[in-house]
Amino acid sequence: MKALLTRTALATALLVTITGAQAASMDFEVSDSDTIVVGAIAEKVTLRVTGFKNLAPNASAPSYTKLGTFNMSTSSGMGTLAVTYGAEHKPANIPDTSFVAGDITNGEGNVVKTYLSGSSVSTDPFIKSAAVDGTPWSVLKTPATSFEGGIYTYGTQNLSAGVYPITLRAALYQP
Helix, strand or coil: CHHHHHHHHHHHHHHHHHHHHHCCCCCCCCCCCCCCCCCCCCCCEEEEEEECCCCCCEEEECCCCEEEEEEEEECCCCCEEEEEECHHHCCEECCCCCCEEEEEECCCCCEEEEEEEECCCCCCCECCCEEECCEEEEEECCCCCEEEEEEEECCCEEECCCCCCCCEEEEEECC
8 A cells, every 4th residue: 555655646746747847938038140251251231120128008109209229330331321111111201301110010900100210319310211122211311330220109109018020121322
């Protein structure tokens, strides 16, 4: 009888251990990627996009609410840095400005209208936006090797809770 109880206790302990091991999960996973270049010319343009992670929901977030930043740089002197949204954000010119606007959408379908500017909205760092192959780009007024910008709400927006993926593109503009 004692042996049966010992085996039952061991079997129960093993079952609890196995069940506990299967209950593990990963939450809030993120990823990032880059390249390693060996024996070739390095990238001419780099881009880093950082969306803010600590924003509170707001049914009427004012225009110019900063939602994130982007940094672009170049190792080339050929052309001027330019930035736009990924095609999924439907990039568009804001009429009579040098700014490009884009819609970001969360998993529930909530849309926030945004635009790209400098790290401060008090100055306009771009020349009139340039359309290349039908896509509007904001091009820096002055050639620079690096630039830090911001992602801002365009008009009063409903910032519903959720995760809003954003894709930006950077390039060298050569008129």
